Amino acid sequence: MASLQDILRIGAVALGIDIGTHAMKVAELRRTGRGIELVRYGIASTPPGAVANGMILDRAAVSRALRMLLREAGIRRRRAVASVTGQNVLARILRLPPIPEDEVKQAIRWEAERHLPFPVEEAVLDAQVVGEVTGDGQRQIEVLLAAAPEAVALTCIETVEEAGLQVEAVELSALAMVRALALREIPGVVAMVNLGASTTEVAIVRGGVPQLTRTIAEGVEGLAGGGDTAIMEGALDAVVSQLRRSFDFYRVQYGRAQIDQILLCGGGARAGGVDRHLALEMEIPVTIGTPLEGVRPGPRLDADAVDRLAPQLVPAVGLALRVCA
Ligand SMILES: Nc1ncnc2c1ncn2[C@@H]1O[C@H](COP(=O)(O)OP(=O)(O)OP(=O)(O)O)[C@@H](O)[C@H]1O
Ligand SMILES: [Mg+2]
Structure with a gap:
């Protein structure tokens, strides 16, 4: 049954923009009386060399390409x-x-200082109380800390504004992924993995709540199509070993024994056999994640094309969901 809030939001429109090293993805969502709809979307190549390690290096080139894509x-x-x-x-x-x-x-x-790999004075922080726990008779609150270098956030805002847009919010790409993939309820502990061209984002999610995210500086660049299994597996070696480290970190830091499944998205998830290979290497079931269980393609879109591209659109859809979910 729809809540009053859902009804009040009918007609709400939102736009998510995900600028990757390889591709720029945009998704426009609208809340209708029958749920959330993907109204329009677009994917285009990022100008070569214009983005690296999450940092936009050539603002003019990216904003021009983004304007054209829109x-x-x-x-x-x-x-x-x-x-x-x-x-x-x-x-x-x-x-x-x-x-x-x-x-x-x-x-x-104060807490952030211990967790950031760079000075807290150079960071933008966000904190949200997500729950409460009681251990050894002590009540504690659980807070989700999100942090990014201020320079990275500012450059992103300026670039998007140069493309003629207003930035409503800036969010961690990994948390946008969690929002899009957690539209359906997932029991246990799930590792959501966004396999991009040069980076792989991981979010470990328990009961729908992200516990930690990490960006691995390895991706699937060079794997592009071809379908050669040996090349694909070789390209994934570095990703696999970093994923193992991330999972070990979670097990040690959070005292958890097990990650129950992997939900895979990003452009890399579209390469045939990647899911099977990861499942074999990590010894954890792998499913391709799409936001389409909670977001329907609108009537003007080709449903087959959306189906094929959905894993790559996950972060862009998650960003838009921040406003209209
Ligand atoms: N059908 C496909 N088969 C094989 N590889 C594909 C396919 N579709 C996309 N890719 C690969 O996915 C990658 C792009 O994915 P994505 O758009 O998620 O990356 P990105 O966001 O630009 O990169 P990053 O997140 O690392 O900055 C490219 O390396 C591309 O070759
Ligand atoms: Mg990406």
Whole structure:
């Protein structure tokens, strides 16, 4: 049954923009009386060399290409949610003694210092209370800390604005992925993996709540099509060993024995056999993740094309869902 809030949001439109090293993805969603619809989308090559390690190096080239992509996709909405990614971008669940909500942001700055691989003064932080736990008779709140270098976020905002848009919000790409893939309920602990051209984002999610995210500086660039199994497996070697390290980190830090499944998305997930290979190497079941269980392609879209591209559109859809879910 729809809630009153759902009904009030009918007609809400949102635009998500995911700028990768290899491809730019945009997705426009609308909330209708029958749920959320993917109204328009677009994917285009990122100008070569213009983006590296999550950092936009050539703002003019990217904003020009983004403007063109939006025009080709027929997207006229000007307010957008954009994403940040890179090795210095992360989210973590932290436990704090119960403190008033308005003091959480201050408290988290101290905590963040221990988790960031760069000075906290150079970071933009976000904190959200997501739950409460009781252990050894002590009540604690669980806070999701999200952090990114301020320079990365500012460059992203400026680039998107140069393309003629207003930035409604900036979010971690990995958290956008979680939002899009968690539209359906997933029991147990799931590792969501966004296999991109030069980076792989991992989010470990328990009961729908992200516990930690990490960006691995390895991707599937060079694997492009071809269908050669040996090349594909070789290209994935580095990703596999880094994934193992991330999973080990989770097991040790969070005292958890098991990751129950992997949900795979990103352009790399579209290469045939990648899911089977990862399942074999990691010894964990792997499913290709798409947002299409909670977001229907609109009547003007070719449903088969959307189906094929859906794994690559996951972060862009997740960004838009921030506004209209
Ligand atoms: N059908 C396909 N078969 C094989 N590879 C594919 C297919 N579709 C996309 N790819 C690969 O997926 C990658 C692009 O995926 P994606 O758009 O998720 O990357 P990106 O976001 O640009 O990169 P990053 O996140 O690392 O910055 C490219 O390396 C491309 O070769
Ligand atoms: Mg990407």
